[in-house]
Amino acid sequence: MAGRFAPRPPSHATVRDAVPVPRSGSVPRQAAGPRTRTWVPEGPYDLGLVLGVLRRGGGDPTFRATRDGSVWRATRTPAGPGTLRVYACGGEVRGEAWGPGAEWLLDRLPELLGAADEPDVFEPRHRLVALARHRRPGLRLTRTGLVLESLIPSVLEQKVTADEAYRAWRRLVSWFGEPAPGPAGTGERPMWVMPAPRTWALIPSWEWHRAGVDDKRASTILRAVRLAARLEQTAGMPPAEARARLEVVPGVGPWTSAEVVQRSHGAPDAVTTGDLHLPRIVGWALAGNRDADDAEMLRLLEPYAPEGQRHRAARYVLLSGNTPARRHPKMRRTDIARW
Template identity: 80%
Template sequence: MAGRFAPRPTRTTVRGGHVGIPAGAAAGIPRQAAAPPRVRRWTPDGPLDLGLVLGPLRRGPADPTFRALPDGSVWRATRTPAGPGTLRVRGHGGEVLGEAWGPGAEWLLDRLPDLLGAADDPDAFVPRHRVVATARHRRPGLRLTRTGLVLESLIPSVLEQKVTTDEAYRAWRLLVRRFGEPAPGPAGTGERPMWVMPAPRTWALIPSWEWHRAGVDDKRASTILRAVRVAARLEQAVGMPAAEAQARLEVVPGIGPWTSAEAVQRSHGAPDSVTVGDLHLPGIVGWALAGNRDADDAEMLRLLEPYAGQRHRAARLILLSGRVPARRAPKMPRWDIGLI
């Protein structure tokens, strides 16, 4: 990890967490590949922490599309406009080594710098509160990733609507493993193969009982089905400014400001797309900046006004600070949709 201090644990890991390297764990990826990878070397212009930059792309510790290994490498299996691809990224001296397999290999390597935050400008951020300044100082390697892919961030964000993260992670894991395809290269083999998420048409053909088996209610399933039917139009939003991209996503019934912000934070590396409508974030921001654990969205946005243009980065640094109010109520209960 870049910086002097070890990361503090955070309760909200979806947006603020750091992907740690499981020291001493089995590698999980076979050493031999069926075909040699395509390779690109890139030198960042400042500190770079792969766990911080790529961490928001992981949907739970058992995400079949994401893996962090003890050798310091991070693996991604994704569906690009050129087809499925697997990307392995690791630090190598003062540079980053990217290796890719599959039809989407060239696409992934072409966009490797953006994925690792080259399009981000962390120097544009000016801390206005001590807690934010301290979090930034302790994590100089934080940059905002830009995947250039909308659907791969949108679908799991829809699955996370109104449920616990455990339920959403389980649904994503089950659906990707059942209807996706093995990741190209060595990641798609072995005891714990990685998977590429389903193509839009495959999502559209998932039977209703399979959504039910994965614990996804009709409302979220219907939202995903509506989104994949206009997948090409949604992917075109990558070329738009983040605010316009969010507006396009929100045309789809069932996609609101919470979901659209979660998607463009990853697809666009949007520094100002703050998440509104979240169950915990307003209270965390309110507590960190004003000692107000009962803050609502309006109060959160007021507190983040000094960070206009960089509100998402500010919120993420607050999440990484570990300064969160103590829990006052039990966790949100898990629901069995078969009983609803």
């Protein structure tokens, strides 16, 4: 694989010499303060639990949770880059947005916060699931309406440890992305908006290598960004149809498509198959079987299939914290950038 990469640029060249990236001054700013919107959830609500699935590691440059309980997101919308700050105040949730994508983000704020979700239709069929739901009643399934922002980091997570994937996402976004509009884009730890599809397509091969991304995952992302418009259209499709279109892209399989629609569509039945850990966790929690495979996991989740709630049931299993003890060492961490 290393032999396919072109020579690195001279030592005096910076990462940004490879791909032109707009400077912070070129990002449109709002003349006045942020645009705002308020949404009132029905019943118990846990903001961190709802939006936490969008975070790709503790150092994710597109996501930040602050001590005051706010959640910040820097994202690329169809209207352009935007920054969203969301926080709970009393019985309501307030959103503030900056940048060209501010209006788009606020228009879809309720869906992002889980307004389109229907948690009341869920009926626990296992005592452990019922207990987890009782302890964490504020779970809602987010719906971002954005596909590439979930697809690209999901591809980076294929066949590697979470640490490796998060490191690659952090490097690529901070190297080639745009500063987040508004106050989040400044300071000692600025947030970044992920690169535009064209920018992803122009990243040189040696920079993928430097970020720790092998040729297979990089090629999948390059194929996806060339079809960005067609893939973003899937946000308006039913989850099953969206997954079918996503899986037309070579390198995108059932595991990746499920991880995407769980976030972009808030799909309650899109259970992840092909995962290294999830079948064992579900098998152990629901049947004491630490060697369960995908088939066994789906069998255990079958009671939730008629209502289309298998992914939600799996989420509650994970929230229960009932996981089997580790029998083998963790997967060895690697960094191909050092090869």
